[in-house]
Amino acid sequence: MIRIYNTLTQQKEEFQPIEPGKVRMYVCGMTVYDYCHLGHARVLVSFDVITRYLRHCGYDVHYVRNITDIDDKILRRADENGEVFTDLTDRMIEAMHEDEARLGVLSPTEEPRATAYIDEIIAMIHKLVASGHAYSADNGDVYFAVDSFDEYGKLSKKKLEDLVAGARIDVREAKRSPADFALWKAASEGEVSWSSPWGEGRPGWHIECSAMSTCCLGDTFDIHGGGPDLLFPHHENEIAQSECATGQEFARTWMHAGAIRVNKEKMSKSLGNFFTIREILESYPAEVVRYFLVSSHYRSQVDYSEENLAEAGRSLTKLYLALRGVMPSKAGVVPETEHDRRFMEVMNDDFNTAGAISVLHAVANDINQQRREGREDEAKHSAAVLVRLGSILGLLQQDPEAFLQADTGGELSAEDIEGLIQARADARKNRDFAEADRIRDELADKGIILDDSREGTTWRRA
Template sequence: MLQIYNTLTKQKAPFMPLVEGRINMYVCGITVYDYCHIGHARVMVCFDVITRYLRSRGWDVNYIRNITDVDDKIIKRASENSESVEQLTERMIDAMHEDEDALSVLRPSQEPKATAHIDEIIALISTLVEKDFAYPASNGDVYYRVEKFAEYGKLTNQNVEELRSGSRVEIDEAKESPLDFVLWKAVKPGEVSWESPWGAGRPGWHIECSAMSKCCLGDTFDIHGGGPDLPFPHHENEIAQSEAANGCTYANYWMHAGPVRVNSEKMSKSLGNFFTIRDVLEKYNPEVVRFFLARVHYRSYIDYSEDSLKEARVMLERFYQALNGVAACEFSSEDAISAGINDFEQRFIDAMDDDFNTPKAISILFEMVNELNKYKKASNASAAAVAHKIAELGGVLGILQQSPDAFLKGDDKEGELSAEGIEVLIQQRVTAKANKNYAESDRIRDELASQGVILKDSREGTTWFREG
C-alpha cells in the first residue's frame, strides 16, 4: 500500500484518497517575476516524479499547480523593466515552460493564474469578513485575525503565544495584532488593481492559493505540496484561511520537497551561489540535471556542486552504456520471468510506495543493469526483456528515454570536437591499426581521450561516447 509522509502529522501513513482511484493534488507554483532557479527545478521534478509514478500505478491524478502573476516583486520588477505586469509575467511563464520542457517535466492538469481568479478571491475574503475571521483596516487593507483561528500553527507546531511574543509591532501599523496577515492590499499609485467591496486593490499572496485550490479541487482535497520554504507562514496561512471559511479540513496530506544547498551552504543571491535552471543547462545535459534532482529522496536536502553533477553524469552513462547495443528483438513472458524481471519490478514498486523512495528505486535499476550486462553476453531475448523493463521503469522517473547513442555522444557544443570529426579520427585509427602503425593508433586514442571522447573496441567495430 502507498505510504506518504505527512508534514502535518510528522509521520508516514497509508494513503487513503477521498475518492477511490482518484488523487486531487495542489502544489504551490512559482511567482513569475524572474527566471526559475535550481530550487524551483527541485520542486518541479519532485512532484513530476510523484505524478508520473502514481499514474503508472493506475491512479487518476488531477495535478494543479498555480502561477502567482501579481505580487510586490512582480510589480517592482515590471516597473524596473519599464514593461507592464502582464508583459513581464507572460514572458516569465514562457521561460518557465521552456525550462520544464528541457527537464522533461510534464505540464500539470491545470495551471491557474491568480489574476484569473480575482472574483473567487474576493468572495473568499468576504466570507472571512462575514465570519469575523477578517477585518478591513484603516489603511484600506483587509487582514486575517490569526488569534481567532484556534489551530493556527498546527502544520509547523508553532505556538501563537510564542509567535506573538517574538513579533515586532511596527509604527503606524493598522493591524489589530502583529500576527495578522494581509488578504487584500489597497492600491498604491501606478499599481495594477481590481475593484472590491473594500476599494481598489489586489490580493495578498496567501489568499490566492486558498481561492484557486477551492476553485479547482473543492473545499477538501487529498494532497497539498510545495517547496521547503512554504510551511510557515504560507501554508499555515492557507490552512487558517480555508478552514475558517469552509468549516472543514483543507488538505488531508501535506508534502514538502527538501531544499537545495550549494556546496553545503544555503543558495542565495547575496552569497553569489544562486543558479537559474538556464545557467545549469548551459553546462550540463538536461537529463543529467533531472537525474541529479531525482536520485535524492524528495524530502532530503540536495547539495548542488560540480562534483555532484559529474557523479550524476557518470551514473547515467552506466545506464546508457548497458542499454547500448542491445538488439531490438522479440521476447516472451517466459524470457522476462527467467530474467527475474517481475521480482525487480515489484521491488521497484515497493520502494516507490514507501513515500516515493527514489534512491532505493534507482539502486534496483542498477541491479537490473548488472543482470543486463550478463544477458548481453548470453541471451538476446533475455537482454532485450531486461533492457525494455529498465527503460520502462526509468520512464516512471522521467529518465532513460533517449536512445543510448544520442545520450552518450551528445550534441556538438562550441569548442568541442564534432561527431563528424570524431568519426574521421576513428577511421584514421582503423587504418593505422590495419597498417600495424600502433603508435599512431595510440596517439589518436590519446588525442580523443584528451578531449573527453572515450573509445570502446569490440569485434563489431569501435564505438565512442563523450565523458562528463
C-alpha cells in the same frame, strides 16, 4: 499500499484518496518575476515523479500547480524594467515552460494564474470578513485574524503566543495583531489594482492559493505540496483561511520537498551561490540534472556541486551504456520481474527515488552479465524492464547513442570524430599502432572515449 510522510502529522501514513482511484493534488508554483532557479527545479521534478508514479499505479491524478502573476516582487521588477507587469509575467512563464520541458517535467492538469481568479479571491475574503475571521483596517487593507482560528500552527507546530511575543507591527500596517496577515492590499494611486468591496487593491499572496486550489479541486483534496520554505507562513496561513472559509478540512496530506544547498551552504542570492535552471543547463545535459535531483529522496536536502553533478553524469552514463546496442524486447508484454517488485516496494515507501535508482542499476548489471554470457534474449527483456522503470522517473527515454554522443560544445563534431576513428582503423590495419594510439590519445584529450569490440569501435563523449 503507498505510504506518504505527512508533514501535518509528522509520520508516514497509508495513502487513501478521498475518492477511490482518483487523486487531487495541488502544488504551489512559481512567482514569475525572474527565471526559475535550482530550488524550483527540485519541486518541479519531485512532484513530476510523484505524479508519474501515482498514474503508473492506476490513479487518475488531477494535478494543479498555480502561477502567482501579481505580487510586490513582480511589480517592482516590472517597474525597474520599465515594462507592463503582464509583459514580464508572460515572458517568465514562457521561460518556465521551456525549463521544465527540458527537464522532462510533464505539464500539470491545470495551471491557474492568480489574476484569473480575482472574483473568487474576493468572494473568499468576503466570506471570512462576514464570519468574523477577517477585518477591514483603516488603511484599506483586509487582514485575517489569526486568533480566530484555534488550530493555527498545527502544520508548522508553532505556537501563536510565541509568534506574537516580541513581534513588531510595521508602521504602514493597521492590523490588530503582529501575527495577522493581509488578504487584500489597498492600492496607492497609479498602482495595479482591482475593484473590491474594500476599495481598489490586489490580493495578498496566501489567499491566492486557497481560492485557486478550492476552485479547482474542491474544499478538501488529497495532497498539498511545495518547497520547504513555504511550510511557514504560507501553508500555515492557507490552512487557517481555507478551513475558516469552508468549514472543512483543507488538505489531507502535506508534502514538502527538501532544500537545495550549494557546496554545503544554503542557496542564496546574498551568498552569490544562486543558480538558475538555464545557467546549469548551459553546462550539463538536462537529463543529468534530472537524474541528480531524482537520485535523492524528495524530502532530503540536496547538495549541489560540480562534483555531484559530474557523478550524476557518470551514473546515468552507466545506465545508457547498458542499453547501448540492446534493442529492448517488444514481443508481447515483458512479465513482471523481481526488479519490478523491488521498484514498487521502494517507491511505495514515500516515493523513495534513491532506492528506485538502485533498482535501475541492478537491472543494468543484469543486462551486462546476460550479454557477457551470450544470453541476448534475456538481455533484451531486461532492457525493456530498465526502460519501463526509467520512464516512471522520467529517465532513459532517449536513444542511447543520442545521449552518449550528444554535442556538449566540445571541439570535435560527430563527423570529425568518425573521421579520426576511421583514420585509427586504417592505421591499425597497416600495423601502425603508434599512430593508432596517438589518435586514441588525441580523442581522449578532447573528451572522446572509444570502446573497441568484435563488432567494431563505438564512441561517446566523456
